[in-house]
Amino acid sequence: MQLSPDDITAIFLSLKLAGTVTFLLLLLCTPLAWWLAHSTSILKPIISAFVALPLVLPPTVLGFYFLIIAGPSGPLGSLTEALGLGLLPFTYWGLVVASLFYSLPFVVQPLQNAFEIQGRRPMEIAATLGARPIDGFFSVMLPLCRPAYITAATLGFAHTLGEFGLILMMGGNIPGETRVVSVQIYNHVEALEYGNAHSLAALMLGFSLLILLLLYSFQGRKLIGFKS
Amino acid sequence: MPFTYADTIHVAVASNFTAAFEQLKTQFESESEHKLITSYGSTGKLYAQIVHGAPFQIFLAADTQSIEKLIEQKRVRPANHFVYAEGQLALWGRLIPAGTEENNTNLIRPLLTGTSLKKLALANPKTAPYGFAAQSVLQHLELLPELNHKLVYGENITQTLQFVSTGNAQLGFVALSQLIAKPTEQSPYIAVPIEFYPPIRQAAALLDSAQDYAAAVSFWRFLQSDQAQQIILENGYTVATSS
CATH class of the missing domain: 3.40.190.10 (Periplasmic binding protein-like II)
Structure with a gap:
């Protein structure tokens, strides 16, 4: 294993980014997925389409528009500058905002499916037992949907960890700030440092495989549990 | 054949x-x-x-x-x-005052040390020759330590140009050839003196x-x-x- 201090910094940055994004996505996607699961609004197909966009768009498209929208002449850029936050591109929080959108469907969809499968019934029963909606959600719905939350968190985390094209477009390759593992691997390959690239790439492959293995073995057990 | x-x-x-x-x-x-x-x-x-x-x-x-x-x-x-x-290197971006001539090299240092400069774009010095040249300019001017935290790196010189043309970086070191080639980018620039970089x-x-x-x-x-x-x-x- 050849890991330079820069490589270690990139690994911690990637983990921090994926962790932050997953946490924020779970918070944001719970109400969004709930609304999508239960709404009959005419807005639902439009919102659903926007949520699914990152699944089909190449990251370069997202990165390109992010640079424009979050730049000084774009609406998001004007807003962040007016709020005294400066511009988002080339910053860690810029990566967080872009990744929230990029990984959104991976968190929304498992939650939405779970809410749809459970239906309104558990909440109604909780209500007849005197639980307020919020109370019912936390003490009945959330435990019922725990497998979906684990799936959503794992996929959101793993997908953000594997993000590359978008970060390359708007990150600016800054050590400790926006130079995540995937970008660092790319740098090594471009600089013909294949040994370093290998170490990091193998680490990434092993780690991602491990996460998915854990997820699927957990899901397998849970499914059997449901049937009995 | x-x-x-x-x-x-x-x-x-x-x-x-x-x-x-x-x-x-x-x-x-x-x-x-x-x-x-x-x-x-x-x-x-x-x-x-x-x-x-x-x-x-x-x-x-x-x-x-x-x-x-x-x-x-x-x-x-x-x-x-x-x-x-x-290749020749040029300093380009929205901070360069309108009407600046390309040989107005006295402006390079005040522009780079000004407080309006938040992000300075260059190509990755490790992989792109123009990036290496840009880093050499900063070393030549002894501004590298001071500007280090403002540097953002394009993966190649084309992406570096994009960082500047979208306004996300207020200045950037790009290839003179790119500015000559793109009439839409015809805002003022300064050609970096060739003594500043290999x-x-x-x-x-x-x-x-x-x-x-x-x-x-x-x-x-x-x-x-x-x-x-x-x-x-x-x-x-x-x-x-x-x-």
């Missing part, structure tokens, strides 16, 4: 040279039956592709090292390479696999013609001194 047949020639071209190459291609194709198929990319990526068997016959790199490596690996004969252009020598090679291929050889000769050198000059490069 007689040269009167229309053949295709695969050429790999460093991305900074895109605009100049398009003109060379138009000129060559108007005089020849042959067609050029061009792949643009960073020198490192194109080099890796050639080593792994990409079917390029001619390679126009942004540096001399990658061509030297190909010579070491016996993929190119020493006689089949030359420096086709020397020369950006760009070398081309005719790959061994193509040296008996008449179409590739005819383009190789065209590249070295006065006519081609004139086009290269007009695109913001100095024509090479020998390597």
Whole structure:
């Protein structure tokens, strides 16, 4: 294993980014997925389409528009500058905002499916037992949907960890700030440092495989549990 | 194969040279039956592709090292390479006052040390020759430690230009050739004095696999013609001194 201090910094940055994004996505996607699961609004197909966009768009498209929208002449850029936050591109929080959108469907969809499968019934029963909606959600719905939350968190985390094209477009390759593992691997390959690239790439492959293995073995057990 | 047949020639071209190459291609194709198929990319990526068997016959790199490596690996004969252009660096961005002349080099230091500069874009010094040159300029001016936290790196010189043209970086070191090529980017810039950085020598090679291929050889000769050198000059490069 050849890991330079820069490589270690990139690994911690990637983990921090994926962790932050997953946490924020779970918070944001719970109400969004709930609304999508239960709404009959005419807005639902439009919102659903926007949520699914990152699944089909190449990251370069997202990165390109992010640079424009979050730049000084774009609406998001004007807003962040007016709020005294400066511009988002080339910053860690810029990566967080872009990744929230990029990984959104991976968190929304498992939650939405779970809410749809459970239906309104558990909440109604909780209500007849005197639980307020919020109370019912936390003490009945959330435990019922725990497998979906684990799936959503794992996929959101793993997908953000594997993000590359978008970060390359708007990150600016800054050590400790926006130079995540995937970008660092790319740098090594471009600089013909294949040994370093290998170490990091193998680490990434092993780690991602491990996460998915854990997820699927957990899901397998849970499914059997449901049937009995 | 007689040269009167229309053949295709695969050429790999460093991305900074895109605009100049398009003109060379138009000129060559108007005089020849042959067609050029061009792949643009960073020198490192194109080099890796050639080593792994990409079917390029001619390679126009942004540096001399990658061509030297190909010579070491016996993929190119020493006689089949030359420096086709020397790149020039320009400082460009919204902070440069309207009406600034390109030779107004006294402005470089005050612009770089001003407080309005939040992000300074350059290409990745480790992988892009123009990035290395830009870093050398900052070292020459002894501003590297001071500006380190403001630097953002494009993966190649084209992306660096994009960082500046979207306004996300207020200034950036780009290739002079890019500014000359794009009329839409005709806002003021300053040409960085060539004493500030080591020369950006760009070398081309005719790959061994193509040296008996008449179409590739005819383009190789065209590249070295006065006519081609004139086009290269007009695109913001100095024509090479020998390597």
